Structure formats: structure tokens, C-alpha cells
Amino acid sequence: MNHKTALFNYCLRLGDQALIHSYRLSEWCSNAPILEEDLALTNFALDNLGCAQALLKYAGEVEGNNQTEDDLAYKRGERRFLNALITELPNGDFAFSTLRNFLLSAYEMELYTALLKSNDTTLAAIAAKTIKEVKYHYAHASDWVLRLGDGTPESHTRMQNALNKIWPFVDDMFTMHPDFHTLVDLGIAVDSESLKPIWEQKVNALLAEATLTIPTTGHKQHGSTQGIHTEYLGPILCQMQYLQRAYPDAQW
């Protein structure tokens, strides 16, 4: 696989992560526990959508096949989506969605900070814009994990259940597609596996403060870098892509 295809896939990897997380966040619209949180979560959805748009647009340019960001979002099959599995899991309760937001944004803080130094100027520019948004997502989500984890017995139980449920899908977030190593060597991409120790340090500290216990055993699900997803991505794409599939190139 040449460098161009690797970079195309790398943009999809990051862009799809933002796109699918945006979709899940947007499902909170009108459903959050309080109005203020409804606005916060949908703001995060829009931040992620903007990030996805920039990355998929760049992916299309790199590929050089005249595919726009919309083509890539609406006309690509499930097996070609490279988002981490954690993003596609159903929202569950507020604890689960908040925990996902926390784990993801903690990772994205490290990822986009490292990507600021990318030799690829477009990726570095996207990182510069995204890091400001992610910092806030992280601050907001970590506050809530702390409040709920170290809150009432009910909120603690919900947060602990969320942690047990999400944990098998966490490791997949750090997986490297074999072709990405070339990009890392060229100083273009970030070695996501190398971010895990610092991520673990930060996340473990906050989870401990929130009196939550990280599951130590159990299966770890991987596959997203190969386009192998959970049963939950298909229905997302059905809904997201329906209009462009039924009425190709429809505009309004």
C-alpha cells in the first residue's frame, strides 16, 4: 500500500471517529437530563461534526478521486468505515455517554496535541482547531465522571456499570492499522499505541478519584482498523445514509 492510500485511510480513521461520535452525541438532542446538558452534548456533536467534515474533505483530496466529504460520509459501506468501536456503541444512559465522552476526549487530547507537530500542514491545522474543542469536552466530561462516580449510590452504580460495559471496547481505540506505521515514520501520523501509557495514567487517576474500579479481566474487542464493526454501526449508517442512497445527490 502506498503512502497516499495510507494517508487516505488515516484521515478516514480520525474523521470517522469524529463523525460517528457526533452522531451518537446528536441523539441526545431533546433527551438529556437537563436543558443545559442537552445544549452541551449537542454542542459537542457539532464540534465533532466540524472535525469530521475537515478530515473527510482532506481524505477526499488525498485520494484524488473527486470524492467530497459528503460522498465519503453518505456513500461508503460499513466495512469501509474505520471509526473506533467505542464511538458506535449505543448511548445507554447519561452515565455511559458521559464516560465514553471522557475516555474518548482524554485520548483525543493526547492525539491532537501530538498531531500539532505533524509534517502534514493540513493535519496540523485541523489539530490546532480541534484541540481547543477537545480540551473543553475533556474538562466537561471529566467533571461529570467525578460527580457521578463519587456521587450518590445510584449515580455511582450507573457509572460503574457503564465502565464495566465499555471497557472491552477501549483498547480498540489505540489500535494501529499496519499501514499507518509508514506515516508515523514520515512524521505525518501519530502512533496511537504510544499514547496509551499517558492516557492510562490520566484516566486511571480520575477514575480512582471518582471511586470507580477498572475491570481487570475480560475480553478485549478489536477490529475497527480492519473495518470490522459491532452490530451497532449498520443501523447508524442506515439512518444517516438513507436519503443520499434513496435520492442520490439530492440537494435542498
Next chain:
Amino acid sequence: MSNDSQLQVWEVFMQAKSGSNFIHAGSVHAADGKMALQNARDTYTRRSEGTSIWVVPTTAIVASNPDDNDMFFDPANDKIYRLPTFYVMPEGAKAI
């Protein structure tokens, strides 16, 4: 949404740009000041309305009683000499 979230109500004041007055923007629910600031940010600054935010517990505000309106405000009604209406507006003065 259940009956009022049980979180405290906070009043939000925003400064549109450095040096200008803080203006009341609305209110938010929050458990403490940190959450109130975040909620105010998410609720009231999405369209670049502000550069600085104050949040104040609503209970900390002392408000005038509508029953006192006659003694508080009515006496000012017939004192038109307190208004600068007898002057010609200088040309170009927009902020008076």
C-alpha cells in the same frame, strides 16, 4: 425532564467585549460554580456573544419588591428636569 432539576439556579452575566459592562444574559441550573460557568458557556456563548462570564447564585440577589414600586419609582416620574431633554444633541454623538 423531571420536576425542576433540583439543582440550584444561577444568574448569568456576560461581557461582550473587554471593557464593556456585564449584562444579564439569563439563568442556568448547576450544582456549583464550576458547573454553572460551564453551563453558562454552553447555553449563552455558542454564537460568540461573550468574552467573559460571571455567574451568581440567584439566592444571592436582593431584588426590589413590586409592592414598593410607588415609593421607589413613581417620584421620578414628574422630574423631567433630570433628563437632558433640553439640550440639542451634539452632532455625531450616538451613545447618549
